[in-house]
Amino acid sequence: MMHTFAHVDTWVFDLDNTLYPHHVNLWQQVDKRIGEFVAAWLKVSPQEARRIQKDYYLRYGTTMRGMMTEHGVHADDYLAYVHQIDHSPLQPNPAMGAAIARLPGRKLILTNGSIDHADKVLQRLGLAAHFEAVFDIIAAELEPKPAPQTYRKFLRDHGVDPAKSAMFEDLARNLVVPHRLGMTTVLVVPDGSQEVVREDWELEGRDDEHVDYVTDDLTGFLEGLSAKS
Known part of the structure; x- marks a missing residue:
C-alpha cells in the first residue's frame, strides 16, 4: 500500500x-445540544427543531451555517453552547x-x-x-x-x-x-x-x-x- x-x-x-x-458517540452530545439551541432560538418544539437541524446540516454543511444564514445566529454564541459536553468518554x-x-x-x-x-x-x-x-x-x-x-x-x-x-x-x-x-x-x-x-x-x-x-x-x-x- x-x-x-x-x-x-x-x-x-x-x-x-x-x-x-464512531461508537464513542461523543458527537451525540453535541447533536443533542444543537437541537436544544435550535429549539430555544426559534421557539419551536424539540421535534420541529430536530427537523430543522438535520435539514440545515444536510443543506449547509453544518446546522450552524444554516442558523447563521437563515436566522442571524452569531457563531460565538452557537459554538459556546453546543460544545459544552463531557469529553470523558x-x-x-x-x-x-x-x-x-x-x-x-x-x-x-x-x-x-x-x-x-x-x-x-x-x-x-x-x-x-x-x-x-x-x-x-x-x-x-x-x-x-x-x-x-x-x-x-x-x-x-x-x-x-x-x-x-x-x-x-x-x-x-x-x-x-x-x-x-x-x-x-x-x-x-x-x-x-x-x-x-x-x-x-x-x-x-x-x-x-x-x-x-x-x-x-x-x-x-x-x-x-x-x-x-
Missing part, C-alpha cells in the same frame, strides 16, 4: 468520528499516536468544529503533540466543509500542496473536493462491531470514485503505512 502514499508529505485529518471511534490512544508520529512529514487537523473543542479532544486522546496546527470553523471564516473555498483556504494558509497530501474523513461528501484538488483520500467508517448514531446519508459514498481508500480501523491503517515507510 505504501507506494501509493510515498509522495505524501502532509497528512490532514478530520477530527470528530475520525480520530476517535474519550480515552488516550497511544497506538494511534505512535502511528501518526511515524508518518513522514506534517500533520494537520481540518475540522468543522471549534479549536476549543478540537484541543479538548486531542488532549483526551493524547494526540495533541503530534499535530502542527488545527484549522477550525473560525479559520474557515465560518464556511464549513464541504465548501470548496474552505479547502482552498486551508491549503493556502498552511502552504499545503494537495498533490502531496492525504485527507482522512468520516463523511464521503467531504472528500469530493480534496480528491478533485489532487489529495489522496481515505474514508474512515464505523467498525461494524458497535452501534453508531448517524444519519443514513452520512454512511453513504464509500464506493464513490472520490474515495481512494476505506478503513474501519484508522490506527491499523496508519500502522500499515508507517511500517512500510
Whole structure:
C-alpha cells in the first residue's frame, strides 16, 4: 500500500468520528445540544427543531451555517453552547499516536468544529503533540466543509500542496473536493462491531470514485503505512 502514499508529505485529518471511534458517540452530545439551541432560538418544539437541524446540516454543511444564514445566529454564541459536553468518554490512544508520529512529514487537523473543542479532544486522546496546527470553523471564516473555498483556504494558509497530501474523513461528501484538488483520500467508517448514531446519508459514498481508500480501523491503517515507510 505504501507506494501509493510515498509522495505524501502532509497528512490532514478530520477530527470528530475520525480520530476517535464512531461508537464513542461523543458527537451525540453535541447533536443533542444543537437541537436544544435550535429549539430555544426559534421557539419551536424539540421535534420541529430536530427537523430543522438535520435539514440545515444536510443543506449547509453544518446546522450552524444554516442558523447563521437563515436566522442571524452569531457563531460565538452557537459554538459556546453546543460544545459544552463531557469529553470523558474519550480515552488516550497511544497506538494511534505512535502511528501518526511515524508518518513522514506534517500533520494537520481540518475540522468543522471549534479549536476549543478540537484541543479538548486531542488532549483526551493524547494526540495533541503530534499535530502542527488545527484549522477550525473560525479559520474557515465560518464556511464549513464541504465548501470548496474552505479547502482552498486551508491549503493556502498552511502552504499545503494537495498533490502531496492525504485527507482522512468520516463523511464521503467531504472528500469530493480534496480528491478533485489532487489529495489522496481515505474514508474512515464505523467498525461494524458497535452501534453508531448517524444519519443514513452520512454512511453513504464509500464506493464513490472520490474515495481512494476505506478503513474501519484508522490506527491499523496508519500502522500499515508507517511500517512500510
